[in-house]
Amino acid sequence: MPELPEVEVVRHGLDVWVSGRTIESAEVLHPRAVRRQEGVLPDQLKGRRVESADRRGKYLWLPLDDGAALMAHLGMSGQMLMLPKGAPDEKHLRVRVTFADDGPEMRFVDQRTFGHLMVTPLGISGGRTVPEPIVHIAPDPLEEAFDEKAFTAALKKRQTGIKRAILDQSLISGVGNIYADEALWRAKLHWARATETLTAPKISELLAAARAVMTEALGQGGTSFDSLYVNVNGESGYFDRSLSVYGRRDEPCPRCGTPIRRDAFMNRSSYSCPTCQPRPRNGRW
DNA sequence: ATCGTAGCCTGGAGGC
């Protein structure tokens, strides 16, 4: 499941493989794979040169030489793959982009179709140039532009639980269910802890934990539970071995040995240690 | 404005 570290691995791969290349054609094989302007995307891409590959949170984009950008969100199962021309099509191939040279083509493959591509103008947000549709999302914690004081102030104003808050991309971007659980465990915070009860030092500790776990995951190529997350060469990451709580129901807490619990949360799961992360008396869901 | 939830989607796992 691609969160910030996984998307960064893909971004880096695209930067290496497509920067400076000129797009020859684009082919859309599934209508849901392109949002807003599926019919014109091929025309918008044809003949454009890719400048680089950029990212904020879980969004990545390729700035183009006409000032627009090809933006991608991988959703749950999206992959960006580089493959030689003529390689057999994947079962869930959604978009194919070919280049005006002999190098590999770029493919957007997505089993569950939660991901999408889009050609969009660029705008300004948080001191950076980003695609217009995502100017509302906050900087991610690995960005220079991330403003810890502003984040702390905004967080304390929220009337909700801490996990719900850090999954809100308008407060902090790039954190998904896996790294939220890992960061909360490292900071010894229960997911339902009311945001307004957190002190600035505790928020700072949580942020440091989020940065640390995501940086470590990046160093191991990201987290792959199944074949759904892979880099541009189709290779899995192996940070799943280093996860402390996520997906480890009933396994011992690496810190104290208490069996990890799984709670239902927002129609999905939260993993935590009952001893290190006691349930707050006045928690919020 | 703020907060919380349903629904989108496919395929693997597990129950019967």
Next chain:
DNA sequence: TGCCTCCAGGCTACGA
């Protein structure tokens, strides 16, 4: 064996 239900979960739309 095959059918059924559950589960994974980021984001948008929408209701309170």
